[in-house]
Amino acid sequence: MAAMDWMARLREARKTGVVQEGKRKIHCMFSDGAEMVEEYEVCSDQLQVRKWKQKTALGSPGQWVFEVGEARSGAVDTLEQQQIQESVSSPIFTRKDTKTxxxxxxxxxxxxxxxxxxxxxxxxxxxxxxxxxxxxxxxxxxxxxxxxxxxxxxxxxxxxxxxxxxxxxxxKPSAILQLEQEVMEELKKLKMTEEGDVECKTQ
The missing domain is CATH 2.60.40.790 (Immunoglobulin-like)
Structure with a gap:
């Protein structure tokens, strides 16, 4: 899908948002049943996390798959922690973007x-x-x-x-930079639930 198609899909999605622990957390529910959660630093608008959940072939909810960022250590169960400990020396692949x-x-x-x-x-x-x-x-x-x-x-x-x-x-090519700016402008229109104070230090 082209950038305009993605923006249209994002605009049509059912979105909820909360500001929590200095992060703007957005949950999007798409018409095909897919879910996307994004977390942005409030002070910098930098994307920290993007994860997806797709329905399985049988229609039941799937597992969260991280596109950007990674699961916090406290967010895995005991069995997963054991598996991680067993493969502690294995290569770990994660994505963490910058503005450009x-x-x-x-x-x-x-x-x-x-x-x-x-x-x-x-x-x-x-x-x-x-x-x-x-x-x-x-x-x-x-x-x-x-x-x-x-x-x-x-x-x-x-x-x-x-x-x-x-x-x-x-x-990032200029088309992506422009798209990200448009996405941020769209998300900032969303009425957010605020939890706690957010204090941004001046540069």
């Missing part, structure tokens, strides 16, 4: 930077991470780009490596 970039972090990758290769596959509309020592391989998409039907540009992609973490950055 999509950004992903892959923790627990102790190899030197020269081992890594990060490329764009325009045909498959995805980014690919691989290592020359064949220890790690991952393919991932950029849902924001897919929703707007924008082509992926290899020149927008870069990466660095520090503290056993691979940091991948993709510069």
């Amino acid at each position: 970039c999509f950004q992903w972090r892959i923790r627990n990758l102790p190899y030197p930077k020269k081992v890594f290769s990060v490329t764009v596959d325009p045909g498959q509309r995805c980014c690919i991470v691989r290592t020359s020592n064949k220890k790690y391989f991952k393919r991932f998409t950029i849902p924001d780009m897919d929703r707007c039907q924008l082509p992926l540009d290899s020149s927008a992609l870069s990466f660095t490596h520090a503290n056993n973490t691979l940091i991948i950055t993709y510069q």
Whole structure:
């Protein structure tokens, strides 16, 4: 769907919002039964979390899937905590954007930077991470780009490596920056329930 289609879908969604713990939390219910929750820093309007829940083939509610951010440690049950502890050294893939970039972090990758290769596959509309020592391989998409039907540009992609973490950055194109501004303007029209005081420090 193009950017205008996504904006139309967002406008038509049933939305509720609350300001809590310095975050603007928005819940969207779409006509197809999908749910989306976003959390923004109140002071900066920076997106912290975006997660989706889709109905299963049988019509029952599915599990929350994080597109941006990750589940808080207290938000998993005992069994999940045990599973996380058992695989504590496994690579952990998360997305945390900035105002101008999509950004992903892959923790627990102790190899030197020269081992890594990060490329764009325009045909498959995805980014690919691989290592020359064949220890790690991952393919991932950029849902924001897919929703707007924008082509992926290899020149927008870069990466660095520090503290056993691979940091991948993709510069947001102007169409995405404009869309995000329009989305924020739309969300700020929503009547919010306020919980506690929000204090923004002046820059």
